[in-house]
Amino acid sequence: MGYISGYMLAGATAVDVTIRGRGGHGAYPQSTLDPIVMAAQYILAIQTIVSREITPTDPAVVTVGSIHGGTKYNIIPDEVELQLTIRTYKDEVRRHILDSLARMAKGIALAGGVPEDRAPMVKVDLSWEQQLGILGLLLLMSKRAAAVTGGGFITLAARCHRFTPSRSQVLPLCSVSIDSCPRRAQSRI
Numbered sequence: 548m549g550y551i552s553g554y555m556l557a558g559a560t561a562v563d564v565t566i567r568g569r570g571g572h573g574a575y576p577q578s579t580l581d582p583i584v585m586a587a588q589y590i591l592a593i594q595t596i597v598s599r600e601i602t603p604t605d606p607a608v609v610t611v612g613s614i615h616g617g618t619k620y621n622i623i624p625d626e627v628e629l630q631l632t633i634r635t636y637k638d639e640v641r642r643h644i645l646d647s648l649a650r651m652a653k654g655i656a657l658a659g660g661v662p663e664d665r666a667p668m669v670k671v672d673l674s675w676e677q678q679l680g681i682l683g684l685l686l687l688m689s690k691r692a693a694a695v696t697g698g699g700f701i702t703l704a705a706r707c708h709r710f711t712p713s714r715s716q717v718l719p720l721c722s723v724s725i726d727s728c729p730r731r732a733q734s735r736i
Contacts, residue, residue, distance in 0.1 A: 557606070557634040560641060564589070564629040564652055566616075567640060567665040573621040581615050585659045586627040589652060590614070593631075596647045601640055608634040611643060664665035 566589060568580035590611050597607045609631065616627030631648070635641040652667035661667075 557608075557636055558638075558641065560633045560635075560645070562633065562641075562645070562648060563668075563670040564648065565626055565668040565670075566629070566656070567626045567667060568627040568656075568659065568661055570623045570666070572596065573623055573730075576623060579623045580659055580661050580665075581623050582625065582627040583623065585655050585661075586614060586616060586629060588655050588659075589629070592651045592655060593648060596644055596651075600643065600647055605637055605640045605684040606635070607640050607644060608632075609648075610634075612716060645669075 566582045566586045568582035568585060570582075571579040588602070593609055593611070596609055601607050610633075611629055611631050613630035614627065615629075617624040633641065633648075635644065649669045652669055654716050656667050
């Protein structure tokens with residue numbers, strides 16, 4: 548059996564961040580703790596995580612895919628919800644980014660005068676742990692695939708993500724792909 552070392556797919560982690568403040572009327576912003584302004588500051592701040600905290604040889608991505616806050620043009624809301632995704636190859640890079648996301652949310656809220664009971668909430672999806680959990684399954688599958696193909700070149704890839712059949716339902720989904728090349732064909736590659 549042959550293999551290629553290195554990464555094939557980046558691990559994806561979904562993160563939900565809720566920036567909380569104190570809403571009010573747009574004509575009296577001085578009496579609010581504006582979560583929209585804090586969310587804007589947060590989005591700009593987290594752009595520096597990969598560029599300033601992660602070594603350039605460790606690929607990583609932090610994306611804000613969704614931001615929702617407010618209901619009317621003249622009302623400052625109580626909170627803003629953000630949906631982020633991070634992509635990494637190494638678990639230690641993933642952990643560093645998650646720690647930085649929480650640290651920056653807390654720091655911006657503190658700078659904005661948000662009381663502790665209204666601190667931001669950072670919720671992490673656990674699909675990365677699902678990916679790590681299927682490594683043992685991949686090893687078993689690779690042994691079986693080697694037996695079936697006569698020990699040829701085998702590539703295994705696993706991916707975990709979230710499937711959303713409706714707005715209120717999110718299901719974990721894992722997929723595995725196997726590619727092989729019989730030993731006799733390897734000499735032509």
